[in-house]
Amino acid sequence: MPFDPHPPRSARQDDRRPIAWWLLGVAGLIWAMVALGGATRLTGSGLSIMEWAPLSGTLPPLSEAEWQRLYDLYRTIPQYELVNRGFGIEGFKRIFWLEWAHRLWGRLIGLAFLLPLVWFWVRGRIPAGLKPRLLLLFALGGLQGAVGWFMVASGFEADRTAVSPYRLVLHLGLALVLYGMVLWTALGLLRPERTGPRRPAGLRRLVHATAGLLVLAMLAGGFVAGLRAGLTYNTFPLMDGRLVPEGYAQLSPFWRNLTANIAAVQFNHRLLATLAGLAALAAAAWGARALPAGPARAALLALGAVVALQYALGVATLLMVVPVWLGTLHQTAAVGVLTAALVALHMLRPPRMPAR
Known part of the structure; x- marks a missing residue:
């Protein structure tokens, strides 16, 4: 199988199992992220944040002036003119919060992967041969964030009220690949033997x-x-x-x-x-x-x-x-x-x- 990490037979069980459960937790977070993405798409919330700010975007607007600035930005795109025209700043806040939560959840997944990875690495708890795969998974997670913005940016074009279907499928497909690799790696650590x-x-x-x-x-x-x-x-x-x-x-x-x-x-x-x-x-x-x-x-x-x-x-x-x-x-x-x-x-x- 393409996702098989082939953990060595000599890897200790007390090293494998904590890493496996950590990865299963990350897989659960990705699953929830897919659900949030579905709700964001179906409510038309995904285009409400028109800026890509991986660090400063962690905080929501903290003043009425900032809310007004973001609302004014949103009013420049076709989705506002053709779908949500006149729904006011309160309507904007409703769609904003869902997209903000979606992006925040993605950042939390990154931390939930990176911090335990560093801890296991420093403690020497990662079985031999598994480190390259874990680094690949982290890189794919970062790529997924960039692909997400690439998808959202397509919705700002002059003739669109939603994102490009091609970019949407790319974003979804990469999410499924990432989820599958994380899950398969965890299963391989929990059940490395092939007996019976x-x-x-x-x-x-x-x-x-x-x-x-x-x-x-x-x-x-x-x-x-x-x-x-x-x-x-x-x-x-x-x-x-x-x-x-x-x-x-x-x-x-x-x-x-x-x-x-x-x-x-x-x-x-x-x-x-x-x-x-x-x-x-x-x-x-x-x-x-x-x-x-x-x-x-x-x-x-x-x-x-x-x-x-x-x-x-x-x-x-x-x-x-x-x-x-x-x-x-x-x-x-x-x-x-x-x-x-x-x-x-x-x-x-x-x-x-x-x-x-």
Whole structure:
């Protein structure tokens, strides 16, 4: 697996476990960050702060003059003119606080990673071979902050009232990569051994395929969010009475339909989610039949259950025309789906062959 840190067999358990639990805590913070990001996007709050100030931006406005300055800046962008014109400084404060909390949470994640990393490093508690991976994770966290600003800046352009869908998907995708790497590293530290009976190779391949479909469905969901495609075709399973919506291939060249055509983007998200759901249920059924009671079997059953729940949330979000609370819950549960897939993959790793 690409996220496997391969901790050495000689690493002491009392070194591995504290680091693993620290990383699981960081993963939990990233999960909450994704949820905050969903709420920020759905409420249109993400463009309320028009300055990139990693240090001074930690503090909120402390005077009415500063509030007025920031509000005046916000009134220069299209979102204010076309969406929120006249909502006053009190309306501005409501969207400001959510975006400020989102950015503050990102800073807290950085501290929650950096400070324990320095402590473990100075104390000599980090197993050999793990230091480069931890430094990479810290660098990716910093990159995610820069990508976040790169995304937000796209919403200040003259013809936009929201951020670029492409930059939104880049930001979401990097968040999922970072979360997955942190989680996989923690799992490898908690369960470094690969003992026990071999699992069916076909089952492992099915779970790998399921995980791939799930990730593709999540990225397709990013384009649905970026284009606000969930506000149309609010019927299920058909789209305005058709299986494949009219106008699926109306853009030229064809590939533009995959990212810029509302009908095609929503259909692709539905299709990928359905294929991933069927694959997850098949993997759960196979695991229940072929595996003995234990962590691997439980992980596959959990994967099937979580994916089924997420599918139901997606359908409900669509039928209810994307209320903020349900859309946020749907994005939050997507990280739960990724978690279940990674845990299942980790549990199904084949045993290592003994060294000759």
